[in-house]
Amino acid sequence: TRFPCTGYGQDAIQTRTRIPIRRTRNSSKRCGPLKETRYCQTAVPC
Numbered sequence: 001t002r003f004p005c006t007g008y009g010q011d012a013i014q015t016r017t018r019i020p021i022r023r024t025r026n027s028s029k030r031c032g033p034l035k036e037t038r039y040c041q042t043a044v045p046c
Contacts, residue, residue: 005040
C-alpha cells in the first residue's frame with residue numbers, strides 16, 4: 001500500500017508498507033523491507 005505524499009517541495013515523503021502473507025520456505029531468502037520511504041516529486045502549491 002502506498003500512502004499519499006506528506007508535505008510539499010523537497011521535504012515531501014511517501015511511505016509504502018506491506019504485510020507478508022506467509023514465511024519463506026528457505027530462511028536464507030529475504031523478501032525485503034516491510035516499510036519503504038521515498039521523497040516525492042511535488043511542486044510547491046501557489
